[in-house]
Amino acid sequence: MIKKVSTAIVGGGIIGMTIALELALRDIDSMIIDEPTSSKTTAAAAGMIAPISEAVFNEGTLIKPNLHAQQLWSVLADRLTELTGNESSLSNIPSLLIAKTKDDKAIIDNLVNYYEQCNLKIEKLSNLQCGDVLAGLTPNFNSGALLLSDYFVEPLKELHLIETAYRKLGGEITNSTATSLDINLSQITLSNNDIIEAKDIVLATGNSGAEILGQKYASKLQVIKVKGQIMTLKLNETAIKLERVLRGFVKGTPVYLVPRSGDELVVGATQEYTGFEIGNTVEGLFNLIEPAISLFPSLRDAEIKSIGHGFRPGTVDNIAYIGRIASTNIICAFGHYRHGVLQAPLTAEIVADEIQGESNQFVEIFSPNRADLTQSV
Ligand SMILES: Cc1cc2nc3c(=O)[nH]c(=O)nc-3n(C[C@H](O)[C@H](O)[C@H](O)COP(=O)(O)OP(=O)(O)OC[C@H]3O[C@@H](n4cnc5c(N)ncnc54)[C@H](O)[C@@H]3O)c2cc1C
Numbered sequence: 325m326i327k328k329v330s331t332a333i334v335g336g337g338i339i340g341m342t343i344a345l346e347l348a349l350r351d352i353d354s355m356i357i358d359e360p361t362s363s364k365t366t367a368a369a370a371g372m373i374a375p376i377s378e379a380v381f382n383e384g385t386l387i388k389p390n391l392h393a394q395q396l397w398s399v400l401a402d403r404l405t406e407l408t409g410n411e412s413s414l415s416n417i418p419s420l421l422i423a424k425t426k427d428d429k430a431i432i433d434n435l436v437n438y439y440e441q442c443n444l445k446i447e448k449l450s451n452l453q454c455g456d457v458l459a460g461l462t463p464n465f466n467s468g469a470l471l472l473s474d475y476f477v478e479p480l481k482e483l484h485l486i487e488t489a490y491r492k493l494g495g496e497i498t499n500s501t502a503t504s505l506d507i508n509l510s511q512i513t514l515s516n517n518d519i520i521e522a523k524d525i526v527l528a529t530g531n532s533g534a535e536i537l538g539q540k541y542a543s544k545l546q547v548i549k550v551k552g553q554i555m556t557l558k559l560n561e562t563a564i565k566l567e568r569v570l571r572g573f574v575k576g577t578p579v580y581l582v583p584r585s586g587d588e589l590v591v592g593a594t595q596e597y598t599g600f601e602i603g604n605t606v607e608g609l610f611n612l613i614e615p616a617i618s619l620f621p622s623l624r625d626a627e628i629k630s631i632g633h634g635f636r637p638g639t640v641d642n643i644a645y646i647g648r649i650a651s652t653n654i655i656c657a658f659g660h661y662r663h664g665v666l667q668a669p670l671t672a673e674i675v676a677d678e679i680q681g682e683s684n685q686f687v688e689i690f691s692p693n694r695a696d697l698t699q700s701v
Contacts, residue, residue, distance in 0.1 A: 332522035340528030346672035348493035368634025396669035419569035445472035460564030549635035552593035574615035646690035
């Protein structure tokens, strides 16, 4: 059976789903094809919408698009509430950055200087002020700052809301694997042998990247899997609750604590270039627990609800591939590395603009054609 659709989106993680919703809002007919038993990186994400704390020295190009992405999240959250009748989990309480030791203070002083040079909105706080903005913070630390544009969401809640909104607008999701793709015919073959023919095909395939296009493309548009271990804890009833994202450095180790509903919080995350090595390790979890407790001591009695890990879909320059492969019907939307949740509405905007033939200020930065694809065609 050949089914025709205007846009086929391979992948139903936060990226594919947000693109689909944006297309539906622009009255563009689409279909999502998502593996039935998929383990989505989106499920492992902490959910920080963090254009400031994710700004690192060699990724200056991403600051402007990430700030724009953060603003788009507020628009998306309002739309989700309107379309589904349920509140988005987006919280716009700014995150707190803390240095535990004197050496950690040197690290965050450097970061804060950089943020200021980049005109990112931060506020240096005295230790007393840090304690005032975050009940439960350890009294033993060196310095702190508020990151005024860094917010958070619960990724799986948002994914569910986005899916609900997309379905309400008539969107279709097929739980099947896309096994092959014919660029010339613009057709995707599914594992159940159905064929989807589309004017545009979007690859929102996360860690699978351009694999479906074959080795020539996959090797140029390479996705580098960066493992992150993470754990979900539940604070006991009498413990002080975490009300904002707490990021910090403890003896040089970075750690973050992100609130979840129901007195839970997520502690993350390691960054390991170990390839596709599945599972949690004692060292990985130790490197989360020890610094987390030293910043937020009431975690000592918290219940471990789950441990988990995921693979950030990185690229050689840490910038996602978003946009059309020149002279084809293929639009890339993968390789979001540490920023997939933050950049989901931005990706949706770029992809939808591309499909509608409209210009977008960020096309060049994310274009897949920055990898020399000419020999792949
Ligand atoms: C520990 C950890 C913490 C993180 N924290 C944050 C954070 O705080 N903030 C942030 O912005 N980002 C964060 N990230 C990064 C973020 O999670 C990812 O960038 C994002 O989830 C990528 O989303 P995606 O939709 O591209 O991929 P995925 O969620 O993996 O979705 C891709 C989907 O495509 C499907 N698929 C692939 N190939 C096929 C095929 N051939 N046929 C059908 N379906 C296919 C997969 O099965 C999957 O369902 C974190 C990542 C990790 C690991």
